[in-house]
Amino acid sequence: MNRLRWLLHDSWVEAERHLRIIPRNVELLIFASIQPIMFLAIFVYVFGGSIVIPGFDNYDQFLMPGIFAQTLVFGSAFTGIGLADDLQKGLVDRLRSLPMSRSAVIVGRTISDLVRNLFTFVVMIVVALAIGFRFTGGAVDAIAATALLVLFSYALSWVQAVIGLSVSSVEAANSAGFIWMFPLTFVSSAFVDPSNMPGWLRPVADANPFTLVTNSARALYNGNPVGTDAWWALAWSIGIIVVFSTMAARRFSRSTAG
Amino acid sequence: MDGIVKTFGDTRALDGVDLAVPRGAVYGLLGPNGAGKTTSVRVLTTLLRPDAGTARIDGIDVAADPHAVRQRIGLTGQYAAVEERLTARENLGFVGRLFHLPRARVAARADELLERFDLADAADRVVKGFSGGMRRRLDIAMSLIAEPSVLFLDEPTTGLDPRSRLGMWDVIEELAADGTTVLLTTQYLEEADRLAEQIVVIDHGRVIAEGSPDELKQRIGGARLSVRIARPENQERAMSTLTPLCAGEVVSDDARTGFSAPIIAGDGVVPGVIRALDDAGVDVLDVEVRRPSLDDVFLVLTGRTTDAEEDAS
Ligand SMILES: Nc1ncnc2c1ncn2[C@@H]1O[C@H](COP(=O)(O)OP(=O)(O)O)[C@@H](O)[C@H]1O
Ligand SMILES: [Mg+2]
Numbered sequence: 001m002n003r004l005r006w007l008l009h010d011s012w013v014e015a016e017r018h019l020r021i022i023p024r025n026v027e028l029l030i031f032a033s034i035q036p037i038m039f040l041a042i043f044v045y046v047f048g049g050s051i052v053i054p055g056f057d058n059y060d061q062f063l064m065p066g067i068f069a070q071t072l073v074f075g076s077a078f079t080g081i082g083l084a085d086d087l088q089k090g091l092v093d094r095l096r097s098l099p100m101s102r103s104a105v106i107v108g109r110t111i112s113d114l115v116r117n118l119f120t121f122v123v124m125i126v127v128a129l130a131i132g133f134r135f136t137g138g139a140v141d142a143i144a145a146t147a148l149l150v151l152f153s154y155a156l157s158w159v160q161a162v163i164g165l166s167v168s169s170v171e172a173a174n175s176a177g178f179i180w181m182f183p184l185t186f187v188s189s190a191f192v193d194p195s196n197m198p199g200w201l202r203p204v205a206d207a208n209p210f211t212l213v214t215n216s217a218r219a220l221y222n223g224n225p226v227g228t229d230a231w232w233a234l235a236w237s238i239g240i241i242v243v244f245s246t247m248a249a250r251r252f253s254r255s256t257a258g
Numbered sequence: 259m260d261g262i263v264k265t266f267g268d269t270r271a272l273d274g275v276d277l278a279v280p281r282g283a284v285y286g287l288l289g290p291n292g293a294g295k296t297t298s299v300r301v302l303t304t305l306l307r308p309d310a311g312t313a314r315i316d317g318i319d320v321a322a323d324p325h326a327v328r329q330r331i332g333l334t335g336q337y338a339a340v341e342e343r344l345t346a347r348e349n350l351g352f353v354g355r356l357f358h359l360p361r362a363r364v365a366a367r368a369d370e371l372l373e374r375f376d377l378a379d380a381a382d383r384v385v386k387g388f389s390g391g392m393r394r395r396l397d398i399a400m401s402l403i404a405e406p407s408v409l410f411l412d413e414p415t416t417g418l419d420p421r422s423r424l425g426m427w428d429v430i431e432e433l434a435a436d437g438t439t440v441l442l443t444t445q446y447l448e449e450a451d452r453l454a455e456q457i458v459v460i461d462h463g464r465v466i467a468e469g470s471p472d473e474l475k476q477r478i479g480g481a482r483l484s485v486r487i488a489r490p491e492n493q494e495r496a497m498s499t500l501t502p503l504c505a506g507e508v509v510s511d512d513a514r515t516g517f518s519a520p521i522i523a524g525d526g527v528v529p530g531v532i533r534a535l536d537d538a539g540v541d542v543l544d545v546e547v548r549r550p551s552l553d554d555v556f557l558v559l560t561g562r563t564t565d566a567e568e569d570a571s
Contacts, residue, residue: 013355021343024384094339094400097303099328100356 003101010101014108015115018082022116032116033123036071040124043067043191044131053193056222064133065145065218066190069210071124072153073185075117077177079110079157080164084173087165092252106248110157117153121146137223145220148233152213155237158244165251190214209236261311264297264463271297273463274311279441279456281407284434286454287443294463295443296336299412302441303333316407329357332401336412338393339400342386346377346396349385350403357404364403371399375429391422395429402438409433411442415449427452447556459559466559474555476522481549483521485531488541490514499538503531521547 022029048059056062083106086092095105135142164173187205188194194205205211209232216230264272272294279285287295300306302313304324313320315327340349347368354364372381375395380388385396394414401409414430415423430453433440444450450457451471459467459474467474475481483504487496493514500508504519511517521527528545535542 009358010356013352017341017344017352020348024343089342090335090337090339091341093300093305093335094333094353095356096305097328097331097333098353098356099325099358 007101007104007107010104011107011111013100014095014104015112016108018109018112019115022112022119029119032075033120036067036074036120036124037127039071040064040067040127040131047191051192060128060131060133061136061222062218063191064128065149065221066188066214068121068124068128069149069152069214069217070185070190072117072121072149073156073210074178074181075120076113076153076156076160077174077181078113078116078160080160080162080167080173080177081170082109082113083161083164084167084170088170096253102252103245103249106158106161106245106252110154110161113157114150114154118150121150135221137220141220141223144230145217148213148220148230148237149217151237152209152233155240155244158241158248161248162244162251165248184208184210188214189218209233209240212236259298259302259311259313262298262301262308262313263310264294264301264306264308270463272301272308275460275463275465277458277465279408279439281439282437283456284430284440284442284454286450286457287441287460288445288447288450288454288457289443289460290445293460295460296412297463298460299333299335299410299441299443303331303410304328329404330407332404332406332409334394334397334401334409334411334414336416338390338397340385340388340393340396343384345382345384346372346388346399347381349396349400353400354403359404367403367405371402374432375399376425389422390418391425394418394422394426398429402433406438408439408441411440413443413445416445423449459556461559467555472549475549477555481521481547483517483519483527483531484544484546484548485517485535485542486544487515487517487535488543492540495538496535496540499534499540500531503527503534515543 043063044060048063051059051063053059053062083092086095086105092105096102137145160177163176167173167176187197187201188208188211189205190210194202194211197205212229213233213236216226216233218224219226219229259275259277262272262275263270275294275298277285277287277298287298289295297306301308302315302320304320304327307321316330318326318330320327341352344352350368350371351364354367355361359367369378372378375398377392377395377399380392385393388396398409398411398414411430415426418426427449430440430442434453434455442450442453454471456470457468457474458465467477469477483500485496485500487493490513493510496517497508497510500517500519503521505522506520508517508519527547531545532542
């Protein structure tokens with residue numbers, strides 16, 4: 001119990017370090033929100049007219065949950081970049097020489113990134129509603145859908161943490177953090193129906209945890225039956241957190257400023 | 259630390275280093291780039307586990323109880339580890355809270371340190387705009403927030419402009435005067451000479467010499483005293499006065515007014531010589547002690563100059 005309080009205290013102090021900075025960097029916040037809004041607009045207005053999805057009389061209702069999911073997933077890259085930056089600047093060395101909980105450095109970072117992602121998410125929902133998106137499921141379903149998306153993004157923050165602690169520079173963390181997100185989010189059901197993909201690619205898209213998460217959120221937002229996808233999505237997120245937090249902790253205690 | 263060995267792949271960064279710093283002392287760990295200074299500091303501050311040997315801080319084994327060690331140390335690494343996007347005061351608060359000090363205590367201590375390190379005016383400014391010297395001072399202030407029993411300073415003046423370097427020296431001298439135990443690493447002989455009461459010279463992961471700055475200088479032949487007097491007829495009297503004060507033969511020049519002799523270097527030689535000659539009725543024009551520089555020491559100990567080493571890295 002004592003250890004847990006210690007972890008929570010230190011994580012909060014560390015999260016606060018990052019959270020204090022967010023309102024000071026209005027520029028970053030604006031640009032971080034513009035990018036997903038731009039994606040939203042491009043998909044809705046450029047592709048929207050040409051894409052017909054069976055079962056959806058309106059592409060927006062299909063697409064928006066996919067864009068929400070993608071934006072949250074991309075947001076997880078901040079975690080790796082931030083850790084690599086702390087590492088490069090020697091801040092991680094300082095933190096490791098303090099009598100603080102070791103895990104708190106990463107927990108605090110992932111929590112502050114979660115808060116930042118939530119902010120972007122709220123901005124996006126507002127824009128989506130303005131464009132014409134509607135939650136046709138109930139409020140509880142919408143909250144459950146949001147929780148699934150946010151949890152998956154939080155899980156990927158831990159993957160990014162491992163990447164950020166493994167690479168030797170911020171630039172490398174940036175590339176290594178983003179590169180795999182393109183196949184992860186595009187080879188999925190986020191933007192199109194995977195049954196139109198070539199035969200060899202379809203099973204990949206179907207098995208992609210991002211597909212499971214997107215499908216669950218989409219079903220819940222639209223008031224459709226979810227099936228077992230939601231449970232699988234939940235299991236994936238928890239599994240990723242367990243595996244990658246262990247790896248991150250191990251990496252962290254060995255990491256050096258070079 | 260005792261027989262510390264640390265290897266990285268094929269590199270033996272530390273090859274059996276022994277080092278003991280008494281409480282309240284300021285020790286200088288002197289060596290060229292790549293000598294193993296940072297690695298030594300990282301072992302002592304629990305950031306690296308040694309492959310062999312033991313290291314203790316206040317009698318606590320670094321490997322066995324790193325947490326207890328961390329509560330007793332302050333580390334200022336080779337690069338100023340400050341959060342650029344927070345203010346100086348917020349940086350201090352951040353570290354203070356991670357030491358689990360009560361908030362009021364952290365706030366009071368932060369004020370005290372900001373004042374002491376000449377950062378009071380900049381306390382509520384974001385660190386991003388700080389000069390290198392200010393960052394370094396904040397970095398040290400952060401290391402001192404919990405009043406550590408040992409402070410580690412890894413190359414505290416590397417990369418600073420000459421004025422900031424002098425400022426940093428004043429800061430370190432003040433710490434020493436307050437009785438903080440300091441282990442300081444440096445590549446600058448002049449810096450170790452000025453700040454440290456005891457110098458440990460390391461090279462290729464081994465301690466190659468240890469002693470006070472004066473002792474080290476004497477190891478390479480000690481200092482020489484040169485005296486010039488006004489009148490040649492006092493030559494005999496000057497010789498007999500100087501001989502008991504010097505460590506070897508006193509030689510005089512052809513003009514019978516210049517003298518030179520080896521001495522045991524130490525403070526108070528010059529006034530002693532002047533007083534003795536004055537008492538003997540000899541008019542003194544000039545007294546000078548030429549001490550070998552620590553550069554000379556390094557050359558003798560390693561067969562290399564430090565400059566060559568820096569060029570190679
Ligand atoms: N993390 C590391 N990985 C590999 N080699 C290292 C590492 N850290 C230090 N070294 C090597 O160990 C030796 C000592 O380095 P260091 O302690 O940083 O020297 P100094 O601080 O005296 O300049 C050097 O040869 C350096 O290249
Ligand atoms: Mg070094």
